[in-house]
Amino acid sequence: MDEVGINRISRREFMKNGLVFAAGAAGLAAGYAAVPDVFARAVYSAKKDGVTNDKVLVMIQLAGGADGLQTVMPLQDSRLRAMRPRLSAAMDQALPLANTTLGINRNLRGVKGLYDQGKVAIVNGVGYPKPSLSHFDSIRVWETADPTRRQIDGWLGKTIAKNYDSQGHPLVGCACGTSEVPGALRDLEATLSVVNGENSFKFNGSDADRVMGAIYNGTPGIYGALFDQSVFTARDTVARLRTAHERYVPKAKYNDNPNLVYSSKNQLGAALQLAAELVISGVGAKILHITLGGWDTHDQQLNRHDQLMAYVDQAVTAFHDDIAAYGMADRVLVATWSEFGRRPQESASAGTDHGTASSMFIVGDGVKGGVYGEMPSTSGLDRDGNLKFTVDFRSVYQEILASHLLVDAREVLDQSFERVPFVKVA
Amino acid sequence: MADALDVAVMDPMTDAMAPDDTVMDPSVMDPMTAMDMPEATPDVTGMPAPTAAPTRAPVALREPVTGVSVPDLATGIDWVSPLDKESAKVAHLLRRMTIALSAAELDRAMSEGYQKTVARLVDTPFVEPPVLPAAENATSQAAVKLGDLQTWWVDWMVKSPTPLAEALTLFWHGHFTSDYRKVGLGSPFIYWQNLTWRRMSLGKLNDMLYQVTIDPAMLRYLDLLTSTGKSPNENFARELLELFAMGAGSYTEDDVKAAAKALAGWRQPQTQAMVDARLAALAKQKKPLPSNPPKPDPVKTGVFDPARAFSGQLIFLGLANTFDARKLIDRALTSDAPATFITQKLLTYFATPVPSAPWVARLAASYRRSGYDTRALVREMLLSPEFTAPDTYRVLVKSPTEYMVSVAKALNSQTLTRTILANANGLGQTLFDPPSVGGWGDNAYWISSNTMLQRANFVSTALGQTRTLPAFAGAEAKFLDGVLGPRTATELANTKDERGRWYALLASPEFNLK
Numbered sequence: 001m002d003e004v005g006i007n008r009i010s011r012r013e014f015m016k017n018g019l020v021f022a023a024g025a026a027g028l029a030a031g032y033a034a035v036p037d038v039f040a041r042a043v044y045s046a047k048k049d050g051v052t053n054d055k056v057l058v059m060i061q062l063a064g065g066a067d068g069l070q071t072v073m074p075l076q077d078s079r080l081r082a083m084r085p086r087l088s089a090a091m092d093q094a095l096p097l098a099n100t101t102l103g104i105n106r107n108l109r110g111v112k113g114l115y116d117q118g119k120v121a122i123v124n125g126v127g128y129p130k131p132s133l134s135h136f137d138s139i140r141v142w143e144t145a146d147p148t149r150r151q152i153d154g155w156l157g158k159t160i161a162k163n164y165d166s167q168g169h170p171l172v173g174c175a176c177g178t179s180e181v182p183g184a185l186r187d188l189e190a191t192l193s194v195v196n197g198e199n200s201f202k203f204n205g206s207d208a209d210r211v212m213g214a215i216y217n218g219t220p221g222i223y224g225a226l227f228d229q230s231v232f233t234a235r236d237t238v239a240r241l242r243t244a245h246e247r248y249v250p251k252a253k254y255n256d257n258p259n260l261v262y263s264s265k266n267q268l269g270a271a272l273q274l275a276a277e278l279v280i281s282g283v284g285a286k287i288l289h290i291t292l293g294g295w296d297t298h299d300q301q302l303n304r305h306d307q308l309m310a311y312v313d314q315a316v317t318a319f320h321d322d323i324a325a326y327g328m329a330d331r332v333l334v335a336t337w338s339e340f341g342r343r344p345q346e347s348a349s350a351g352t353d354h355g356t357a358s359s360m361f362i363v364g365d366g367v368k369g370g371v372y373g374e375m376p377s378t379s380g381l382d383r384d385g386n387l388k389f390t391v392d393f394r395s396v397y398q399e400i401l402a403s404h405l406l407v408d409a410r411e412v413l414d415q416s417f418e419r420v421p422f423v424k425v426a
Numbered sequence: 427m428a429d430a431l432d433v434a435v436m437d438p439m440t441d442a443m444a445p446d447d448t449v450m451d452p453s454v455m456d457p458m459t460a461m462d463m464p465e466a467t468p469d470v471t472g473m474p475a476p477t478a479a480p481t482r483a484p485v486a487l488r489e490p491v492t493g494v495s496v497p498d499l500a501t502g503i504d505w506v507s508p509l510d511k512e513s514a515k516v517a518h519l520l521r522r523m524t525i526a527l528s529a530a531e532l533d534r535a536m537s538e539g540y541q542k543t544v545a546r547l548v549d550t551p552f553v554e555p556p557v558l559p560a561a562e563n564a565t566s567q568a569a570v571k572l573g574d575l576q577t578w579w580v581d582w583m584v585k586s587p588t589p590l591a592e593a594l595t596l597f598w599h600g601h602f603t604s605d606y607r608k609v610g611l612g613s614p615f616i617y618w619q620n621l622t623w624r625r626m627s628l629g630k631l632n633d634m635l636y637q638v639t640i641d642p643a644m645l646r647y648l649d650l651l652t653s654t655g656k657s658p659n660e661n662f663a664r665e666l667l668e669l670f671a672m673g674a675g676s677y678t679e680d681d682v683k684a685a686a687k688a689l690a691g692w693r694q695p696q697t698q699a700m701v702d703a704r705l706a707a708l709a710k711q712k713k714p715l716p717s718n719p720p721k722p723d724p725v726k727t728g729v730f731d732p733a734r735a736f737s738g739q740l741i742f743l744g745l746a747n748t749f750d751a752r753k754l755i756d757r758a759l760t761s762d763a764p765a766t767f768i769t770q771k772l773l774t775y776f777a778t779p780v781p782s783a784p785w786v787a788r789l790a791a792s793y794r795r796s797g798y799d800t801r802a803l804v805r806e807m808l809l810s811p812e813f814t815a816p817d818t819y820r821v822l823v824k825s826p827t828e829y830m831v832s833v834a835k836a837l838n839s840q841t842l843t844r845t846i847l848a849n850a851n852g853l854g855q856t857l858f859d860p861p862s863v864g865g866w867g868d869n870a871y872w873i874s875s876n877t878m879l880q881r882a883n884f885v886s887t888a889l890g891q892t893r894t895l896p897a898f899a900g901a902e903a904k905f906l907d908g909v910l911g912p913r914t915a916t917e918l919a920n921t922k923d924e925r926g927r928w929y930a931l932l933a934s935p936e937f938n939l940k
Contacts, residue, residue, distance in 0.1 A: 136607055152862060170875050181876075186861075194876050203879065204886040211930055212882055217913050218500035219935045221820055226873050227935045228497045233875035235494045 055366075055405050056279050056332045058272075058288045059156065059184065060316070062308075064296030065135065068341035068358030068387075070305045072122055072375070075103045079378045084346045087302055097122075100371055107310035110317030111361065118369035119320075119329075120361060121422035123396055125373045127357035127389025131340065135296070135354075138339035143183035145394050145413050155397060156287050157187025158412045159405065169284040170237045175291075176278070177271025182289050191233060198241045198274060209235055244281035251325035252318040258311035260294070261304045268292045268311060272319040280326045287405075295338060299349040312336070320363060329365040333404050333423070335396070336361045344378050345385055356382070357389035360396055366404065368424045395420050505909055507816035514907045515540045515814045521940040522776050522822070523547060523808070524589035525596065526832035529896070529904055531589070544808045548801060552591035552624060555582035561617035565703035569611040573847060576857050579620060580843045583831045594627035594804075595620065596827065597775055599857070600865035602638045602670055604647035606858040613700060615643040616858055618726050631768060631798035635671055635755045640728040642694045648863070650692055650728075655736030658686035665863055667758070676763035677743060684740040688749035691735025695723035759798060765790040768800075773807060778818045779869055785812045820909075820939040823869045826853035826877070828940065830884060833932050836905055837892050845887055852880035885932045889925055898927045906936045 070090045074080060081088040094103025095112045104112060104122070114120045128147040132138045137149065144151035153161070160173040173185050174193040185192050195201045203209040216231035218224075254269035271290045278285035292312065297304045316334060323329045341358025357376050376387035395417040401409035403423035410416050508514035516535045520527035524547070535543040558578045564570040583592045602623065609616045619641050626634045638644055639662070645651045648662035663685035667677045701720045708715055723729055740749050743757055758764060769790040773781035789810070793803045807813055824832060830849065834842040850856050854877050860866055889895070902908060902918065910918070914934045921927045931937060 152864075191875060201879070204883045205929065207926065208882055208886055208929070208933075211917060211926075212878075212933065213494070213497070214917050215911075215913050215930060215934055216878075217497035218503070218911070219913070220500050220503040220505050220911050221935070221939070222504070223823060223870065223873065223939070224503070224935070225499050226870055227878070227938070228499060230873050230875045230878045232494065232497055234879040237875060238879075239494050 053406055054331050056286060056288070056328075057156075057400060057405060058275055058290065058319075058332065058334045060268075060312070060334065060336045061182065061184075061289065061291040062295050062312075062336055062338040063139075063291050063293040064338075065138075065340045065342055065354055066295040066308075066336075066338040066358065067297060067301065067305055067352055067355075068124075069344060070301065071105050071108075071309065072124060072359040073103050073105075074101060074375050074378075076101050077378055080344055083344045083378065086350050087346045087352070089302060090306065097371065102371060102375065105306060105309040107306050108313045110313045111363070114317070114320060114363060115369060119365055119367055120363050120369050121367045121372055122370075123360045123362070123372045123391055123420055123422065124375045125357045125387070125390030126360050126393050126396060127340070127387070127391075128393055129389075131356040131386070131389070133340070133354040133356075133384065133386075135339055140183060142337060142339055142393060143186075145397055153187040154182070154184040155412055156184045156289065157190045157192070159401060159407060160185070160192070160287060161187045161189035162411050163405075163407045164286055169286075170233045171240060171278055171284050172286040173289075174275075174278060174285055174287075175289045176274045177267055177290055182291060185287070185289050193237055195241065195274060197270065198245060198277070201241055202238050203235075209238065240283040244277050244283045247281040248277040250276065250322055252322035254318045254322075255314055258307065258314070260307045260311065261300055262294060264292065264294050264308075264311070266290075266292045266294075268315040269318065272315045273322075276319055276322045279323065279328060279332060297342070297351045298347065298353065299351040301342075301346070301351040316363060324365070331366065333362060333364040333366060333400065335363075335400060337393075341387065343384075343386055344381065356386040357391075360393075362396075362400075362422055366424055368422055370422075372420050372422055391420060392417060399423055500911075505820045505911075507819035508907045508909055509814045509816055509819055512540060516543060517904075517907055518814060518819070519543060519547075519808065521832075523593050525583050525593045525828050526589075526835040527905070528835040529838065532904060540814075541809070544805065547588075547590040548628070548805045548808070550588055552588045552627075553586060554621065554624065555579065555586070558617060562614050563697070563699040564612060564614050564617070565697075565700050566610075566612035567703045567707065568699075570614075570617065572606055572611060572858065575606075575611075575617060576847050576850070577843050579857060580827075580831065580846050581840075583827070584834050584840055584843070591624050591627065593776075595624040596825075597772075598623040598627055600775075600860060601771065602641075602644070603860045603863050603865045604641075604643045605860055609643040609646045613642070613694075614697060614726075615641075615646065615694070619643040620858075622726075628801035628804060631671075631764065631793075631800060632752075632755050632759055634800070635666070635758075636752055637727075638670060639666065639689060639751050639755070640692060640730075642726070642728055645692055645694055645728045650689060651694055653686060653690040653692075654734045655687060655690045658683070658690050658736070660686040662686075663689055669864060671755075671758055671767065672761065672763040673767040676761060676767075677758075681742055684742040684749070685754055687736040688740055688742065688754045689751055691731050691733075692728035693731050693734070695725055695727065695729055696720055698722040765794040765798070769793055769803065772803065775868065777807065777813050778821050782812065785810065820936070822940050823872050824938055824940045825866065825868070825872060826850060826855035826881075827857065829853070829881060829938060830888075832937070832940075833885060833888050836896075836901070836932065836937075837888065837928070838896050839888070839892050842888050842891060845884070845891060849880060849884045849887070853877055853884065881938065882933045885929055888932075889928055895924055895928055898924045898931075901928070901931055905931065906934075910934075910936060 069080065070087060073091045073094045075091055075094060075096065081091060090105065091103065093106040095106060095108065096103045097115065111120055128141060130147065132141065140149060141147050143154045145155040156173065164172045170191050170193045173190055174195055175182050175185055176195055178194060178196060181192055181194055203212065212231050213235055216228045219227045250273060254273040256267045256269040268290065275288045275290065278288065294308055319334065320329060323332050337360055338358060340354055340356055342352035342355040346352055373391040376390055380388060382388055394413050397413060398409045398417040399420050399422060401407050401412055403419070403425055509518060513536055516539070517527060517532060519540060520531055520535055524531065538546065555578060558574065560574055561570040583589070586592050599620070604616065604619055606616050622637055622641055626637050644662070648665055649659045650662040653659035653662070660682055664682050667682060667685060668674050701722050704720060705715060738748065739746055742749055742754060743761060745757055747753070749757065766786060770781065770786050773786060773789070789803060789806055792806055796802045812818070827850070830846040830853070834846065854872060855866060902910060914930065914936055917930045918927055921930055
């Protein structure tokens with residue numbers, strides 16, 4: 001807070017000041033001069049600040065609890081084979097990783113190709129202390145980067161609020177392919193875009209865009225500046241998306257017709273293509289979030305998980321190829337996360353119950369490829385029969401924030417964590 | 427001025443959204459002791475030193491190339507309050523206290539005048555929504571659909587002859603929060619909670635807090651179900667004191683621990699439908715029926731099980747005694763905190779983001795003197811000169827639900843419920859699904875680029891689905907008190923077709939305020 005000037009006033013401060021003005025309106029019975037002038041001028045002048053480099057992060061959420069042990073498999077673990085009489089078939093078909101005892105899912109062929117080129121980091125054993133087996137609770141832990149569940153703001157939202165001028169650049173933080181703000185992006189002080197598809201982010205009605213621009217101009221009252229700025233940002237985003245669409249020609253094939261046991265409500269390919277469009281067209285995208293559901297494999301896991309793996313493999317590979325064709329693969333990092341892995345012991349219905357630690361994949365030309373983190377042992381399970389984590393998930397966040405995005409990780413995570421050094425440091 | 431500053435420093439946005447305390451163990455606070463960081467496989471030489479603090483060379487993004495022009499900001503200009511007129515006072519009252527005003531309600535209230543309308547709103551017994559059988563009979567095998575539950579409530583917001591009940595139920599839904607995700611839809615509990623909150627919404631605070639404590643949905647939502655005298659769960663006890671009744675800082679951690687013990691021992695009730703479903707499931711799995719078959723409970727509240735409760739003395743708020751839920755709540759209400767806490771919350775929600783300290787103090791004192799009679803508190807709030815003072819005019823932003831129901835009522839349409847529900851998530855408020863135990867935010871919380879786009883698009887859709895629009899003539903007087911910003915006035919004057927004028931009015935900043 002070296003510079004508490006006009007440019008630095010935050011949305012939260014504005015609201016406080018706004019409230020003070022509202023309350024102190026005793027001398028304003030006629031109703032004039034109630035807007036905090038300082039904020040009104042700050043809204044647009046802040047625009048030139050804040051975007052510090054050209055790095056981009058794409059987080060892909062595998063919602064429902066993706067099984068780590070059918071994704072990255074300790075091939076010589078006979079105990080795991082015994083615990084998974086049916087699911088261990090996946091181990092026989094796994095793609096072995098050179099110089100390790102591990103194999104990755106047979107359907108991750110594209111990702112394996114990138115791994116062999118040194119562009120994929122696999123972090124094993126990622127979890128947190130006192131793990132919750134509730135989807136709801138554990139998603140919140142990952143979203144807020146807080147196992148004690150005291151934080152409200154998402155870690156990506158905080159990153160945006162503390163580092164980028166999202167008010168003037170609404171696509172700095174964007175959820176692609178959804179209509180909801182994911183918890184990880186939520187922050188009171190960050191302006192975010194949620195773009196289900198570029199076709200749906202527009203004003204409905206032939207004259208609506210013009211009318212909104214005409215009306216939201218010089219709006220009186222304590223919320224006037226906020227209203228006007230929000231509508232301006234919306235119209236600007238609509239126009240940016242149009243620009244993005246004009247500037248971008250995909251150079252890879254995205255496919256949203258995967259072969260799945262249960263159909264998916266998310267279109268991973270389309271969402272990643274939108275992400276590529278936002279990155280390639282230079283409209284200011286910085287942190288993008290995409291969700292693919294369907295991983296809660298309590299039954300029929302062998303096929304369900306493998307088919308989802310193929311879907312992810314195809315979409316992520318297409319995204320990487322597209323970005324690489326535009327020469328941007330060194331500044332874009334893709335990472336997967338899931339609220340938890342699944343239990344080593346398979347269930348009676350050939351699925352698995354909620355588990356704990358799992359593996360994360362990080363993909364990009366800026367990645368120092370290889371395997372990180374110790375694979376948790378199936379011999380030392382916790383009292384629920386789940387894996388004990390070996391890498392705190394916030395260490396992975398730390399590396400993404402400090403080494404890739406080059407921001408102060410401590411500001412977001414409240415404390416420093418040991419690095420998992422998967423980002424090439426110049 | 428000093429009062430105003432003191433109040434504003436509290437930052438209601440953060441206070442209102444305090445997190446829950448499901449897990450609070452000092453050992454998890456120190457990740458370095460809890461984790462054992464393995465050496466990374468590829469990096470045999472050991473880990474490089476952590477990167478130094480990054481240097482930031484600001485690189486500005488290119489300037490907007492979109493052609494969207496930046497608006498002029500009206501620095502220092504406020505709405506001119508019309509609240510010296512009786513008609514504007516009445517409209518202000520209805521916008522604040524009935525979720526949304528309709529032309530018919532406005533006409534009636536205008537003829538009655540402000541005082542009589544207050545009396546009618548507050549003293550008319552609340553009419554309940556029709557029974558929703560799918561919710562009443564919900565079981566884990568036949569869960570009620572979330573959309574059906576939301577439809578049931580939103581329909582009633584539009585149609586209810588006693589809309590104050592709906593405004594208060596929505597208020598308490600955001601205060602005594604629960605969400606369907608944790609409570610589940612395989613029981614009538616979340617539906618019952620809505621009915622209970624409506625019935626108790628003008629009751630005595632001690633009765634309300636007791637109802638909240640033993641509400642089956644709440645038992646699930648804040649884990650009181652799992653709390654026993656031997657192994658108390660602090661989640662509900664903490665929120666009861668912090669978020670529901672007293673406010674942070676008015677009790678100690680020891681009070682939380684004592685309250686958790688005193689409140690332990692409740693289990694959830696079983697309906698006939700739930701019992702039948704369970705027996706049917708056992709039969710289907712060809713499992714033996716239990717020798718002591720489950721029986722339905724005759725109540726729609728939690729059931730107290732003394733064997734799971736705590737018996738013994740506790741010290742709570744300085745008093746050593748034996749406590750049960752009722753005695754604990756009564757003890758909490760001997761403190762100064764609850765009257766001020768509830769009054770402050772009520773005024774902030776319905777009157778002004780920063781009610782003056784003298785107003786809060788005056789109403790809180792009455793509230794306590796009346797034995798925490800919430801009906802009397804609401805009446806006194808509405809009859810206070812502060813409620814219709816000029817500085818309360820358009821200082822509150824309609825929540826998404828209020829906004830969409832306002833559009834439906836302005837268009838005199840009772841068929842927009844599906845559209846309202848389809849847009850709720852985009853506008854940021856899904857009923858029965860508040861974002862946290864602190865409920866929803868307010869005012870500026872609702873305004874973002876995405877939500878403003880979604881609000882405007884909701885209006886487009888609603889207009890598209892309304893075959894016969896009411897005549898526009900006089901709408902700006904009815905719905906906006908005739909107080910228009912210059913741009914809205916110009917747009918309305920330049921727009922000739924009725925649909926376009928309705929769009930401009932309903933999408934305007936004026937209509938987004940209440």
